[in-house]
Amino acid sequence: MAGPSSDDRVTAAVLIIGDEILSGRTQDTNLRDIARYLGVHGVDLAEARTVPDVHEEIVAALNALRARYDYVITTGGIGPTHDDITAEAVAAAFGVELYEHPEILAMMAARWGPEVTPARRRMARVPVGGDLVKNPVQGPPGFTIGNVFVLAGVPLVMRGMLEDVGPRLRGGAVTVSRTVRVEGSGEGVIAAPLEAVARAHPAMSLGSYPFFGDGKYGSNLVLRSRDSVELAAAVGELVAALRAAGINTIREVETAA
Structure with a gap:
């Protein structure tokens, strides 16, 4: 994790993940909301990148950003479909395995009962050593590992998850x-x-x-x-x-x- 700078500046980067953003099919609004939220907490958003749903691209970008900034927030790619590969990429970047988090499995069982399909179980996977980021809106939580916070791409859900990120940030002087x-x-x-x-x-x-x-x-x-x-x-x-x-x-x- 990048250390604090001498001028008490705390920095962050956003990594936006998804082919739908790069193709123009979906308009990203998360970057704006994250920048505003971080500013209130005294954290400067210093860089933003958008990468496709390609494992190697996500790993490379994440490793570059987490080494350079105090925090990295990723959005997108944690759903149930085959192209939701953010969890695998984050685990690979940290050199750890994924496992099905029992708390998420319990949430799924309470909501869906016997209809917890293999696709839905994909959303229960968390890197070893990671902690959960609460999701007050709907669906499974996000997770955090090291200085990285992995959030949903759906704007409403992402904004809800941000509320659990703020208290974990080491804020600097507010701009x-x-x-x-x-x-x-x-x-x-x-x-x-x-x-x-x-x-x-x-x-x-x-x-x-x-x-x-x-x-x-x-x-x-x-x-x-x-x-x-x-x-x-x-x-x-x-x-x-x-x-x-x-x-x-x-x-x-x-x-x-």
Whole structure:
């Protein structure tokens, strides 16, 4: 597992697993929800990858990500069908065997009775040494091993599982965001003031996100930092720099962390 960095930054990666995502048949929304959830817990989502339902691809990506970041969250591939191979790949990445978890088997027996088919039993498999991640929605739980959390791909179920992941995370300082909205000016005019503030605050994240519509155009300038005092100072500097550049249609708007 990757160790904590010197600046108290705790990092995570998301590994999205599934041919249906890469083909465009299914639109992924889990990445957005995970990023927001991690941010509340002081964990920075630093990378996201999407891989097909191919054993070697999953193993390689998982090993690369878990060595680089504090946590890895995977989504997808833990259902009952032949192409749900995430459990096997995670076990292979950690060099352990899979076994049928008795607690999951008991849940299945209570729900389905004698109709616990071999396909359904596939969802009871957990790597040796792993722990369960509660599923408050429906179906079997996910699992965790090392610094990896293996969650369902169905968004509603995945969000429910996340609630059991949060308490297990070692959070860092929570990142705070503020947004300065500029209307009637393009990025070409905004670029120089934004770059000046970015150079003065290298530890902060500053981004420009253009908008168009309803006869209006401009950009939302988003500043993110763990230091609320520095963030407030940077916002003031940015507003002053924009006005010095002749831009006056400026206002701060609420933004998510």
